[in-house]
Amino acid sequence: MKDFMFIFSNGSSAGNLSPDEMQDNMQQWFAWIEKLKAKNIYVAGEALIPGGKTVSGPKALVTDGPFAESKEVVGGFFIIKADSMEEATEIAKDCPDLPINGTVEVREVMKFDGM
Amino acid sequence: MASAPSSPQQIVDHLFRHESGKMIAVLTRIFGMHNLSLAEDVVQEAFLKAVQSWSFHKIPDNPAAWLMTVARNKALDIIRRQQHFQDLSGELAYHLQHTTESTVRQLFLDTEITDSQLRMIFACCHPSLKEEDQVALTLKTVSGFGPAEIARALVTNEAVIQKRLYRAKQFLKDHTIQLEIPSGQELIPRLETVYTVLYLLFNEGYNSLKTDELIRRDLCMEAMRLCLLLSEHKVGKQPATYALLSLMCLQASRFDSRIDNNNAIVLLQHQDRSAWNKDLINMGYHYLSQSSNGEQITVYHIESAIAAEHCLAPAFADTNWERMLLLYNLLLERKPMPVVWLNRAIVRAQLGETTAAIRDILQLPDIEKLLATHYIYSAVLGDLYLQASDSLHARKYLMQAHTLTPSQAERQLIQDKLRSLDN
Structure with a gap:
């Protein structure tokens, strides 16, 4: 099994949900995480606080962003186990934020065990 | 892990x-x-x-x-960001900020x-x-x-x-x-508009058959929740508040019995009374008795008393129709509306006064317009003619109701009645 990282960006419609719909969305997240844990493929996950800084270039230039202008904000990540990119992608399709225009970036974690 | x-x-x-x-x-x-x-x-x-x-x-x-x-x-x-404390002396800024935050x-x-x-x-x-x-x-x-x-x-x-x-x-x-x-003097009239809105909310949930069950239940529950909130606050502890709350509890007790598994309407006389929610009925009685502390009798008192009469009768046949008629007479004095006349006519028919009941409805002002726009008037008239064994008029009004009703469940019910006319 390989490790994959799911990077979640908030759905652009998240701000338009009613309180009941938000609660429902949260309940779906609970259920999803529980399902992944039950299959023993959930390794870790964290939520990220909105906003932050970017440090760039030789002069270590510090800027606010790119978050300030971007509608899609990275809200958190998972690390999960899967046999292949295809399988990981299938799993990502269960993300509860997809119906509210969220996105999941699926990336394989590089392993250096052969070194 | x-x-x-x-x-x-x-x-x-x-x-x-x-x-x-x-x-x-x-x-x-x-x-x-x-x-x-x-x-x-x-x-x-x-x-x-x-x-x-x-x-x-x-x-x-x-x-x-x-x-x-x-x-x-x-x-x-947000408050800290909006206040410009830097324009003031440090001492005043501290006090202002401190007071604001504690408030x-x-x-x-x-x-x-x-x-x-x-x-x-x-x-x-x-x-x-x-x-x-x-x-x-x-x-x-x-x-x-x-x-x-x-x-x-x-x-x-x-x-x-x-x-x-x-x-x-x-x-x-x-x-x-x-x-x-x-x-002061402003409170009571303002409370009355609040009652009207809560009553409307509840009725939308209770009566509108056009929408799904889940949201209708939510609406009724919400009206009850707000009414309860009102009744627990010192300004809301009024007889009329308790009467309205009682009315909602008593009506809500029948919520699940009004519609069968096929989403068809179950009339009061055919409802399984043992399935009515006892807790809500008891709450309804409780608030009704609390509502009697005072001089004031509102429409909510009377409507709640009418709902209580239904809950008190072990079976439809046991309903105390004489008392019901008295209550409707009282309600008419305060709420002389066609829909009250209509319900009163149904009670009269139960007392064997079917001809008089039909006459009451036909004598309503603007009855032609009501019949043309609201299915319920033709539905009830059709029913009364059915009871009076006047199948010609029964058919006419039931057909009209069938065309007018927006509700599938109601249409089904009327169809069944029309079919009974054929036999």
């Missing part, structure tokens, strides 16, 4: 919806009615934060308190939250607002429904609701309506 499988975390149904109303009320009291949208934004942010952090970790022990704290801290942030903290105490909610109800039910705007604004602001949910509950489209909400908010802003509880 992965923990043992456990059941997914759960929070109380509608927690967000109910907390939304509380948070908006408190925040609006802090920011002012003209900043209602700001309050809504803060609430939305608090929910987004909750969804994120609770999903990835765990639900806090007291989710409601957690949300309130987030809202309070955001409110304090804000004070407003987040439980007793103050209830008070703020009540102020919000009064503002949303402002007598200068149109009734339909009052209902939409109350559902949005006090009850935490989204525009799409309100549209579904009131059987209209979202754009219409958005328009009503916009119009209502604009009115409150333009007329600098304050978030306050009316006092």
Whole structure:
């Protein structure tokens, strides 16, 4: 099994949900995480606080962003186990934020065990 | 690493919806009615934060308190950002900031939250607002429904609701309506508009067969919740409040018995009375007796007494129709409306006065217009003619009702009656 990282960006419609719909969305997240844990493929996950800084270039230039202008904000990540990119992608399709225009970036974690 | 499988975390149904109303009320009291949208934004942010952090970790022990704290801290942030303390001496700035913050903290105490909610109800039910705007604004602001949910509950489209909400908010802003509880002579008339809105909310949920069961139940529950909130506050402890609450409890006790598994209407005489909710009936009796402390008899008292008569009768045949007629006579004095005449006619027919009952309906002013627009008048007339064995007229009115009713369940019921005429 390989490790994959799911990077979640908030759905652009998240701000338009009613309180009941938000609660429902949260309940779906609970259920999803529980399902992944039950299959023993959930390794870790964290939520990220909105906003932050970017440090760039030789002069270590510090800027606010790119978050300030971007509608899609990275809200958190998972690390999960899967046999292949295809399988990981299938799993990502269960993300509860997809119906509210969220996105999941699926990336394989590089392993250096052969070194 | 992965923990043992456990059941997914759960929070109380509608927690967000109910907390939304509380948070908006408190925040609006802090920011002012003209900043209602700001309050809504803060609430939305608090929910987004909750969804994120609770999903990835765990639900806090007291989710409601957690949300309130987030809202309070955001409110304090906004106030700090808006105040220009640097223009003042350090000493004055310190005192001003300190006083403001302690006042804000004070407003987040439980007793103050209830008070703020009540102020919000009064503002949303402002007598200068149109009734339909009052209902939409109350559902949005006090009850935490989204525009799409309100549209579904009131059987209209979202754009219409958005328009009503916009119009209502604009009115409150333009007329600098304050978030306050009316006092003195103003209180009773203001309470009456609140009753009207709650009564409307409840009836939309109870009677409108055009929409799905779930949202209708939500609507009834919400009307009851607000009425209870009102009855528990010192200004709301009025006989009329208890009477309205009693009426809602007694009606709601039959909620599940009115419709069968095929979504067809079950008439009162065919309902399984053992399935009526006993707890709600007992609550209804309790509030009805509380409502009798006072001189005042309102329409809610009488309507509640009528509902109680149905609950008291072990079977439809045992209904005390004489007493029912007296109650309808009383109701007519205070509410001389066609629909009351219509219901009274049904009672008269039960007492064997079918011909008189039919005459009462036909003598209503504007009956031609009523028959042409509201299916219920032709449906009842058709029924009464059926009882009077006048199949010619029965068929005429039932056919008319069949064409007019918007409800599939009602159409089914009328079809069954028409079929019985053929046999």
